Amino acid sequence: MEIRVVLVEPKYDGNVGHVARVMKNFGVKELFLVRPRAELGEVSIARAMHAVDVLERARIVSTLEEALEDVEAAVATTAVLGSTPARNPLTPWEAREQLADHGKVALVFGPEDRGLRTWEIELCDATVFIPTSEEYRSMNLSHAVAVLLYELTKDEHVPERYGRPATKREKEVLVGALDRLMRALGIDEVRRGNVRTTFRRFLARARCTDKEVKALLWILEKARRRVEGYSRSGDPGGDP
Amino acid sequence: MEIRVVLVEPKYDGNVGHVARVMKNFGVKELFLVRPRAELGEVSIARAMHAVDVLERARIVSTLEEALEDVEAAVATTAVLGSTPARNPLTPWEAREQLADHGKVALVFGPEDRGLRTWEIELCDATVFIPTSEEYRSMNLSHAVAVLLYELTKDEHVPERYGRPATKREKEVLVGALDRLMRALGIDEVRRGNVRTTFRRFLARARCTDKEVKALLWILEKARRRVEGYSRSGDPGGDP
Numbered sequence: 001m002e003i004r005v006v007l008v009e010p011k012y013d014g015n016v017g018h019v020a021r022v023m024k025n026f027g028v029k030e031l032f033l034v035r036p037r038a039e040l041g042e043v044s045i046a047r048a049m050h051a052v053d054v055l056e057r058a059r060i061v062s063t064l065e066e067a068l069e070d071v072e073a074a075v076a077t078t079a080v081l082g083s084t085p086a087r088n089p090l091t092p093w094e095a096r097e098q099l100a101d102h103g104k105v106a107l108v109f110g111p112e113d114r115g116l117r118t119w120e121i122e123l124c125d126a127t128v129f130i131p132t133s134e135e136y137r138s139m140n141l142s143h144a145v146a147v148l149l150y151e152l153t154k155d156e157h158v159p160e161r162y163g164r165p166a167t168k169r170e171k172e173v174l175v176g177a178l179d180r181l182m183r184a185l186g187i188d189e190v191r192r193g194n195v196r197t198t199f200r201r202f203l204a205r206a207r208c209t210d211k212e213v214k215a216l217l218w219i220l221e222k223a224r225r226r227v228e229g230y231s232r233s234g235d236p237g238g239d240p
Numbered sequence: 241m242e243i244r245v246v247l248v249e250p251k252y253d254g255n256v257g258h259v260a261r262v263m264k265n266f267g268v269k270e271l272f273l274v275r276p277r278a279e280l281g282e283v284s285i286a287r288a289m290h291a292v293d294v295l296e297r298a299r300i301v302s303t304l305e306e307a308l309e310d311v312e313a314a315v316a317t318t319a320v321l322g323s324t325p326a327r328n329p330l331t332p333w334e335a336r337e338q339l340a341d342h343g344k345v346a347l348v349f350g351p352e353d354r355g356l357r358t359w360e361i362e363l364c365d366a367t368v369f370i371p372t373s374e375e376y377r378s379m380n381l382s383h384a385v386a387v388l389l390y391e392l393t394k395d396e397h398v399p400e401r402y403g404r405p406a407t408k409r410e411k412e413v414l415v416g417a418l419d420r421l422m423r424a425l426g427i428d429e430v431r432r433g434n435v436r437t438t439f440r441r442f443l444a445r446a447r448c449t450d451k452e453v454k455a456l457l458w459i460l461e462k463a464r465r466r467v468e469g470y471s472r473s474g475d476p477g478g479d480p
Contacts, residue, residue, distance in 0.1 A: 022383050027373035050376050083402045085451075091398060092390075130390065131397035133267035136290050139386075143262050146383040147390045150332075150370065157371035158331060162323045211325075 002104045003152060004030040005145060006067045006074075008120060009111040013038040017047025017055065018142035024051035026149040027156065031058040032067040037111070064120055067106065073099065074106040076116050076124035077144060079137045086121040089129035092151035098126065099152070107148055112141050163209035170213045171203050177220040184227040242344045243392060244270040245385060246307045246314075248360060249351040253278040257287025257295065258382035264291035266389040267396065271298040272307040277351070304360055307346065313339065314346040316356050316364035317384060319377045326361040329369035332391040338366065339392070347388060352381050403449035410453045411443050417460040424467040 005023055010016050010033060017040075020031060031054055038044075040055060048055045061067050068074045075095055081087055090098065099105050108124055110116035121127055130139065130147050139147075175196055182192045206212075245263055250256050250273060257280075260271060271294055278284075280295060288295045301307050308314045315335055321327055330338065339345050348364055350356035361367055370379065370387050379387075415436055422432045446452075 018380060018383075021376075021380060024376045025372045025379050025383070027375065049378075049380075081399050088402045089399070091394075093394070129399060131394055131399065132265045133397055135267065136261075136264045138290075139265050140258060140261060140289075140382075142380075143258075143265070143383065143386040146379075146386050150387045150390070154331075154333070154371055157373055159321050159329070159369060159371065162328045 001099050001102050001152065002030075003028045003149065004032060004067075004071060004104060004106045005149075006032045006034060006064070006106050006108045007036070007141070008034045008064055008108065008116060009037055010141070011037050011112045013040050013044035014047050015112060015141045016040060016058075017044035019145050020044070020048040020051040020054040020058070022142055022146045022149060024054050025146075026153045028149055028153070029054055029057070031055070032106075033058055033060050034064050034067055035062055036060060064108070064123055068108075068123065070104070071106040072103045073126070074108055074124040075099070076108045076121040076127045077110070077148065078115060078121060078127055078129055079132070079139065079144075080115060081129065084118070086118050086127060089127040091131060092128055092148055095126060095128045095148075096152050096154075105152075107145075107152070109141060109144060163211040166203075166208050166210045166213045170210060171200070171208070174203070174213050174217050174220070175199055177217050177224070181220050181224040181227065184224050241339050241342050241392065242270075243268045243389065244272060244307075244311060244344060244346045245389075246272045246274060246304070246346050246348045247276070247381070248274045248304055248348065248356060249277055250381070251277050251352045253280050253284035254287050255352060255381045256280060256298075257284035259385050260284070260288040260291040260294040260298070262382055262386045262389060264294050265386075266393045268389055268393070269294055269297070271295070272346075273298055273300045274304050274307055275302055276300060304348070304363055308348075308363065310344070311346040312343045313366070314348055314364040315339070316348045316361040316367045317350070317388065318361060318367055318369055319355060319372070319379065319384075321369065324358070326358050326367060329367040332368055332370060332388055335366060335368045335388075336392050336394075345392075347385075347392070349381060349385060403451035406443075406448050406450045406453040410450055411440070411448070414443070414453050414457050414460070415439055417457050417464070421460050421464040421467065424464050 005019065005028060007016065007019065016033065016036065016038070023029065023031060044055060045052055078087060078089060081089070108116065108120070110120065128148065130144060132139065178199055179192055179196055182195060245259065245268060247256065247259065256273065256276070256278070263269065263271060284295060285292055318327060318329060321329070348356065348360070350360065368388065370384060372379065418439055419432055419436055422435060
């Protein structure tokens with residue numbers, strides 16, 4: 001899915017700048033402005049930060065129809081719920097599922113002061129609603145853009161992970177090391193058994209990584225060697 | 241899970257106002273400011289819009305430790321990835337799963353110009369990262385707050401739906417109505433069979449609701465009655 005952001009009659013150029021910035025954050029570059037009510041000046045450029053290119057390439061059109069002409073689907077955003085089809089929206093994650101195999105999709109946002117009108121929503125193929133508190137539903141325009149672009153592109157930018165989930169075998173090596181330390185400390189088998197079980201449960205809940213296991217193993221082995229050194233030499237100082 | 245938003249050394253009061261607004265949008269009310277560098281003045285009040293109460297109740301503290309004292313877990317946010325444990329983050333949706341059964345959770349954001357330092361991240365129990373484009377990772381502070389609060393509260397504010405998925409039986413009534421219309425139009429059984437199958441596939445893909453089925457049924461039945469009226473009377477005008 002490739003996303004085009006369409007702002008209908010945006011009122012403040014600062015908001016347009018903020019929208020450009022968050023678009024670039026999520027790798028979205030196509031911005032259409034339908035009859036913008038503010039000139040894009042210094043404020044929008046300052047707010048766009050490193051996304052001035054998105055602003056500069058923005059296309060200004062005079063009707064919403066023009067902005068939607070060549071997309072495969074258009075999604076209207078609304079903060080007003082109701083029982084008509086236009087006001088009976090999808091959640092952002094439902095929209096993501098429905099649009100997953102689409103080509104170009106327009107995401108349409110209304111003006112800051114009134115939102116999209118019903119006839120504008122009816123031009124679109126779906127309506128989406130960000131689940132907000134009943135107490136205060138009206139979001140800042142660029143915040144709404146941020147949330148929807150995050151949801152719709154969330155699978156594209158997942159960072160590479162350092163470390164993988166530890167295997168059962170790796171975790172058992174760690175449990176064994178803890179057991180040897182307890183033995184060196186003279187703890188009896190019944191208590192050792194209880195602590196081993198507690199530790200296994202803890203490791204399972206923590207879903208630890210191979211790196212985490214290695215770091216803990218390093219400490220436990222170091223502690224055991226020191227304890228064994230003490231017992232043998234009676235000398236509390238220095239590394240063995 | 242109850243969320244506390246912690247801003248470490250925020251630089252611009254306008255940003256703090258924006259953060260207050262988006263907090264209220266997602267029903268989050270507890271804001272802690274650690275050594276804020278700007279006075280909260282007119283700009284922050286204007287940006288907070290209807291969330292001035294969140295701003296007014298914000299607690300100013302002098303250390304991050306103080307802001308985290310009474311929470312069950314603290315989650316640091318970062319835009320900088322690396323191979324150390326502090327910079328090896330969870331995605332927002334992984335954080336949501338891990339925190340689901342927690343009590344109070346602090347969500348900690350660094351200053352606009354430098355983000356959280358490693359020692360600040362190390363005070364927290366987890367690190368979270370918003371998947372962004374490699375080309376431009378640095379998000380506006382209030383945009384990052386918006387995305388994380390959206391993800392962490394997404395199950396709490398889902399709107400009531402109008403309509404439910406249509407049942408197989410309801411969809412078959414609709415297919416039957418289409419079939420009767422085609423019969424009234426004199427279409428032969430082989431073609432009718434093909435169109436019925438096409439229509440069934442289409443209804444399945446569309447995952448239509450009971451309301452949508454009713455609306456289509458209404459049209460199809462109206463059309464069939466009109467067609468049958470024509471055939472009987474030969475009169476092309478008026479309702480039957």
